[in-house]
């Protein structure tokens with residue numbers, strides 16, 4: 566029985582065409598700035614995001630943490646949505662490496678301008694730490710891959726800029742937002758000083774992220790990348806995969822979004838509530854017994870991630886077809902029939 570892996574869009578394997586692009590990549594020493602494939606990728610992703618320059622880094626975490634270092638000093642306050650990746654899923658790096666405090670904004674991941682204004686404490690005497698950076702996440706991971714409404718996002722960044730804050734967008738899945746809304750990634754990025762995006766999520770590359778911003782900011786980012794041990798040598802091998810992903814795997818994110826809807830509709834039919842309704846490639850659903858469901862699903866080769874008690878995440882991606890979604894639904898239907906106690910109570 567083949568496992569259907571819906572835990573994350575990071576589990577994809579490079580396609581044969583991507584592997585061919587990697588094998589054929591022209592290489593050099595990127596720490597000397599001499600890897601033509603890395604240089605081409607950086608120019609391409611900067612253009613896609615409407616920024617002057619970009620730096621290729623090993624992970625989205627490093628891209629975000631370099632951005633925090635760029636925009637802050639030790640002891641500053643950084644504003645982020647509740648359950649932001651920069652706060653919850655980066656190993657405490659913002660505190661450990663940048664020495665900043667993160668204050669979370671009241672309305673969850675998709676906050677508004679009033680939340681930003683309410684959170685900023687003017688540093689008018691020695692008690693107050695300066696608030697110097699706003700970060701936002703689009704799409705928003707823990708709320709189920711939701712898209713940040715554009716007007717709300719731009720009002721929030723406007724409020725931050727008016728108060729003198731820098732702005733950083735964690736766009737690990739920014740291309741999912743682009744495809745879901747037809748609003749270009751550059752438009753989403755326009756009100757931010759820096760933008761991070763991942764090639765290793767829905768785009769299907771094996772590793773790599775980019776941090777984009779002004780020429781000056783990215784020049785400083787290169788030194789911070791070196792400090793963090795992210796200076797890679799013949800990195801064109803992996804940058805080639807990222808270039809291939811940018812060229813061939815963006816438009817097809819629409820298939821992942823369609824498959825997420827297919828999965829959501831199927832789960833609802835099985836009596837499994839889906840909330841929120843998927844906007845991109847994530848499906849959040851509820852069952853009665855977290856560990857019981859996880860065990861039964863794993864036994865039947867359906868891999869999903871528990872996110873809260875009674876709540877699971879399933880993510881569609883390059884290695885999951887519509888047929889795989891249908892097969893996963895058949896297996897989930899069978900396990901619910903075998904153990905009705907797993908079905909959520911109405």
Ligand SMILES: *Cc1c(COP(=O)(O)O)cnc(C)c1O
Nearest residue numbers: 624625626627650702706735737
């Ligand atoms: C995955 C992800 C990142 C980056 O994670 P890495 O595993 O370090 O590449 C950043 N932000 C969000 C919202 C993510 O989902």
